[in-house]
Amino acid sequence: MEVKTIIGICGSIRQHSSSHVILEEIVRMLPAEIVFEAYDNLASVPAFDDREEDPEPVKDFKAILKKADGIFISSPEYAFGVPGALKNALDWTVGTGDFFHKPVALVTASSQGVKAHESMQYILAALAAELYPKNTLLISNIRSKVKDGRVADDETRQALQALVTSFVTSLKTKSVDSF
Numbered sequence: 001m002e003v004k005t006i007i008g009i010c011g012s013i014r015q016h017s018s019s020h021v022i023l024e025e026i027v028r029m030l031p032a033e034i035v036f037e038a039y040d041n042l043a044s045v046p047a048f049d050d051r052e053e054d055p056e057p058v059k060d061f062k063a064i065l066k067k068a069d070g071i072f073i074s075s076p077e078y079a080f081g082v083p084g085a086l087k088n089a090l091d092w093t094v095g096t097g098d099f100f101h102k103p104v105a106l107v108t109a110s111s112q113g114v115k116a117h118e119s120m121q122y123i124l125a126a127l128a129a130e131l132y133p134k135n136t137l138l139i140s141n142i143r144s145k146v147k148d149g150r151v152a153d154d155e156t157r158q159a160l161q162a163l164v165t166s167f168v169t170s171l172k173t174k175s176v177d178s179f
């Protein structure tokens, strides 16, 4: 059985972020042959300035991305957009292709989230990441669906399980019947 590694990125650096709860739920749903590693250092990444040599936190971020067979992003929407810390970290990868052809799963978990969800899809297209519609999920009204650090809504749990199953298929085949 081939082991695959997923790197999880939480778009919110808030301590009790719902997006973090989503990632923890995802880990419980993954099959045993998938290794999950969280990248939780977005706050250390300096503002993108296109300098020649990457600062250390950016090198660390890119080193973690390098070992990923797939990347799982779970993020809220802030002010009708992608949270600044996440967008900034992704900006550092535009010129260096760290997401190039990497399978990505995207969950936007927010009060509404429509705009950030759409925006993230444009960003991931700019990064030439491999993002299929089946590997995306918008969860609105997230606060009412999370309780005591767990996803408490059955429909949302089922949607997450379907997303995980589809994403694992993408990792194993690097192509999925997605349209």
Ligand SMILES: Cc1cc2nc3c(=O)[nH]c(=O)nc-3n(C[C@H](O)[C@H](O)[C@H](O)COP(=O)(O)O)c2cc1C
Pocket (backbone or CB within 6 Å): 012, 014, 016, 017, 018, 019, 020, 075, 076, 077, 078, 079, 080, 081, 109, 110, 111, 112, 113, 114, 142, 143
């Ligand atoms: C500064 C700020 C801006 C927000 N803007 C939006 C927004 O534009 N759209 C939306 O759906 N929710 C917005 N929210 C609400 C978040 O979706 C909600 O608080 C969510 O639970 C935050 O995610 P988190 O728990 O992962 O931090 C905003 C929250 C904050 C704190």
